[in-house]
Amino acid sequence: MFLVFRWMMRLITGLVVLSLLAGVILYYFLSRSLPDYDEDFTIAGISAPVEIVRNNDNVPHLFGETDADVFFALGFAHAQDRLWQMTLLRRTAQGRLSEMFGTRTLRIDELMRRYDLYGLAQQSVAVQDAPTRAALEAYARGVNAWITxxxxxxxxxxxxxxxxxxNEIAAWQPADSIAILKLMALQLSGQLENEVLRARISLVLPEARVRDILPDAPGTGVTALPEYSRLVPGVNPGLAPIRQAAADVLSPFPTRELAGASNAWAAVPARSAAGGTLLANDPHLGFTAPTVWYLARLELSSGGVIGGTIPGIPAVLVGRSEALGWGLTSSYLDDQDLFIEEVNPENPExxxxPDGWKDFVTRRSIITVKDAAPVTITLRWTDNGPVLPGSHYDIGSITPPGHVAALSWTALTGADTSMTAVIRMMGAKTTAEAIEMGRLVVAPAQNVMLADAGGVAMQLMGAMPARDPAHQSRGRMPVPGWLPENRWQGMLPYEDNPRVVNPASGLIGNTNNKTVDRPFPLHVSYTWGDTQRIQRWLTLMQAREVHTRESFIEAQLDTVSFTARSLLPLIGADLWFTGEPAPDxxxxxxxxRALEILAAWNGEMSEHLPEPLIYQAWVRALQDRLIRDDLGPLADTFTHVEPLLIERVYRNVDGASIWCDVVQSAVVESCTDLARIALDEALLTLTETYGPNPESWRWGDAHQATHDHTVLGNLPVLRYFVNIRQSTSGDDHTLLRGKTKGEGPDPFLNVHGAGFRGVYDFADPDSSVFITSTGQSGHPLSRFYDDLGVLWRRGEYVPMSLDPELARAAAVGVTVLTPAAE
Known part of the structure; x- marks a missing residue:
């Protein structure tokens, strides 16, 4: 027996030693890719020595004798810290993910090939101005220098x-950077899905009820649209929807609820306590580890510029110089239209x-698939744009037999000068200069918030489609592509883009809310990203005569929900403090108990409180009960609470309370009945998950920010090392926006929000601050992988200084690039 025990101990000890040895070897190889920030390089591609000074937060400050050398250094730094992320973004734009991931990403590659974003990016290189091409080429040399x-x-x-x-890492090309900018345009576009959804709902609901569930933002109303079946005859209203496969984390195609958002606001000197302009910006994107944002400072010939970059793009996209600050919010411009094209029954090609039958522009594309045979697809384009398969976006459910769907989208051009505008923006000295540079932006269309020493402005930058006033659906639903009144008529003049400069109030703000109230076709959009956060912003801005950097930070971090304050009195009007106390x-x-807890709540979506969890579960269950019997499977597309729908129902706007009656039941249910039933249902679900004591529930347990690694984050064991999960406050409708997942077993996970925050005070520019949601490095073994995320979660910031001596103080490393002798 002792002999057996001794050999068992030897075996266990041997296994432990082997495991430790394997771990050490694995760590050695994985850590080889950790850059030494104090290492110097002799390298080709630069004209003079270049310094990369990484400050205490690992933000690189790039110093060179020429702009080309500085862009080279940015490419080098991006590749050092984010090479995998850059490679993945490029492959996504190229439609080449399946070479790495096999059949899992085949549907993504197929649709990306049909858009042909990479081919259009290659064409667009030639239309950039000479300085921009030089910047793209220098940046590519820097990336390739690190790959070498x-x-x-x-x-x-x-x-x-x-x-x-x-897979081998191909050399970086200027077109790669333009393709990633186009990929960002795709990730910020949701109008196509909105069109399809409106068409599908139009097939099953009368127009009055469509206006309830897909309401227009408050303002001048829109006259009724024709039913979709009259616009496109032959569609079967009972046609079963084509459900897409579960969204892959690698997919660049957003759902309509996650197709872009952001906050930005600015104050003129007269509304600033320190006498300088103020600007705050927090662009919202899907959370990943690492975040898409990378902080950097470039010392260009026009001066220093610092802010948020996206690895792969050689520019500060949000940030400031000594003279100018700029931020971005999604404009929600209606820059996409889906056209139903009739196929010639005598010739399917x-x-x-409008002039008769015409040949599709056709070519074949071969998709290489790892561990599977290559797949050949046929790409077809019409005058209106690429033909999209019915299996994507549920297009097949609204396309009659003998027809296909083609997409017009401003980003689908090979003459895209947006990159030139982005590069030039870094050298602008005034808001007027920046506005003029916006003339070159095509896509993505953004509201650009600007601030210089003297004032503030907001300009929509991006191409606005020119539509015929007689357009059958005003761009809101797919229409026949052969009718001339439906086709685009080029682009509107840049002067028609909305612009606000130094308003009388002294304050400008945008939370993706409706910005203009102009008649079609100058309307910008019928679908906006916010009707709620803007109300809270107005309250905070109007509460002070003058603002400070701190008050702007306070607004960025505000977690009070105007939506909760508005909806709870409506849906609980007949439930508060009614009836005799029930037995425990x-x-x-x-x-x-739940109603007593909610009655004393001020609407603050704090991670430490139970009230936000009860409220969210209640309104979510309520909305599902309101729409499920009328929409059937279509109800699954409404994964997030629609506040205007619930408000219309409980205020009985245009008879909207009819939603409360369950059609299939003999009893006529009231809205109070549905509110009570939904609350009981929500509480039952919460009890099963979080226990029987509501006072101990915490919103933060459900509302965790999911900074998950796009590839390793789903692997057993590894996920615990590469995913960053944080308990967070806020929700879909707070200024500190934490958009919930909306579906699955964890619908309240925080999946979309401010990956970057910046606040700039031009009374003392070096007092400006910024932060990102993870860290600078994309390497899970780096201490800079998640260090900024700890500050981000606590609502803290790091300095945004252009002082080179402050950058050098306590720097984590200084890299010198010396040109190689030729």
Whole structure:
């Protein structure tokens, strides 16, 4: 027996030693790709020595004798810290993910090939001005210089992920950067899905009820649209929807609820306590680890500029110089239209146009698939744009037999000068200069918030489609593509883009709310991203005569929900403090306790409170009960609470209370009945998940920010090392926006929000601050992988200084790039 025990101990000890040895070897190889920020390089591609000074927060400050050398250094720094992320973004734009991930990403690649974003980016290189092409080329040389170092010095393949996906890293090209900018346009576009959804709902609901569930933002109303079946005859209203496969984390195609958002506001000197302009911006995107944002400072010939960059793009997209600050919010411009094209029944290679039948522009594309046979697809374009398959966006459910759908979208052009505008913006000295530079922006269309020493402005930058006033659906639903009144007539003049300069109030703000109230076709959009956050912003801005950097930070971090304050009195009007106290342990008593808790709540969506969780679960269950019987499976597309729908129902706007009656039941249910039933249902679900005591529930337990690694984040064990989860406050409708997932077993996870925050005070520019939601490094073994995320979660910021001596103080490393002798 002792002999057996001794050998068992030897075996266990041997396994432990082998495991430790394997761990050490694995760590050694994975850590080889961690850059040494104090290492110097002799390198080709620069004209003079370049310094990369990484300050205490690992923000690189780039100093060179020429702009080209500085852009080279940015490419070098991006590749050092985010090579895997850059590679993934490029492959996504190219439609080449399946070479790495197999059949899992085949549908993504297929649709990306049909958009042909990369081909259009290659064409767009030629239309950039000379300084922009020089910047793109220098940046590409910098990226490739680091790739060369990785290959030459065996630096762990450049990133740990490349040990699992060992495809060769192709040299970076100028077109790659333009393609990533176009990819961002795709991630910020949701009008296509809105059109399809409105068409589908039009097939099953009368117009009055469509206005309830897809309401226009408050303002001048829109006259009724024709039913979709009259616009496009032959569609079967009972047609079963084509459900897309579950969204892959690698997919660049947003759902309509996550197709862009952001906050930005600015104050003129007269509304600033310190006498300088103020600007705050927090652009919202899907959370990932690392975040898409990368902080950097570039010392250009026009002066220093610092802020948020996106790895792969050689520019500060949000940030400031000494003279100018700029921020971005999604404009919600209606820059997409879906057209139903009739196919020639005698010749399927032709489609109908206003002038008769015309051949599709056709070519084949081969998708290489890892561990599977290559897939060949046929790409077809019409005058209106690429033909999209019915299996995506549920297009097949609204396309009659003998027809296909084609997309017009401003980003689908090979003459896209947006990158030139982005590069030029960094050299602008005034808001007027920046506005003029916006003339070159095509896509993505953004509201650009601007502040210089003397004033503030907001300009929509991006191409606005020119539509015929006789357009059948005003761009709100798919229409026949062969009718001339439906087709685009070029682009509107830049002067028609909305612009606000130094308003009398001294304050400008945008939370994706409706910005103009102009008649079609100058309307900008019928679909806006916010009707709620703007109300809270107005309250905070109007509460002070003058503002400070701190008051702007306070607004960025505000978690009070105007929506909760508005909806709870409506839906609970007949439930508060009614009836006799129920016995403990009964559903009635649990409901009474929940209502007592909510009655004393001020609407603050704090992670530490139970009230936000009860409120969210209640209104979510209520909305599902309101729409489920009328929409059936279509109800699944409404994954987030629509406040205007609930308000219309409980105020009985245009008879909207009819939603409360369950059609299939004999009893006529009241809105109070539905509110009570929904609350009981929500509390039952919460009890099963969080226990029987509502006072102990915490919103933060459900509302965790999901900064998950796009590839390794789903792997067992590894997920605990690469995913960053944080309990967070806020929700879909607070200024500190934490958009919930909306579906699945954890619908309240925080998946979309401010990956970057910046506040700029031009009374003392170096007192400006910024932060990102994870860290500078994309390497999970780096201490800079998640260090900024700790500050972000606590609502803290780091300095945004252009003082080179402050950058050098306590720097984590200084890299010198010396030109190689030719």
């Amino acid at each position: 170092e990785v290959n030459r010095e065996a630096r762990g393949r450049g990133a740990p992920e490349f040990f699992l996906f060992s 032709q489609y109908r146009t 342990g009964t559903p009635e008593r649990l409901r009474q």
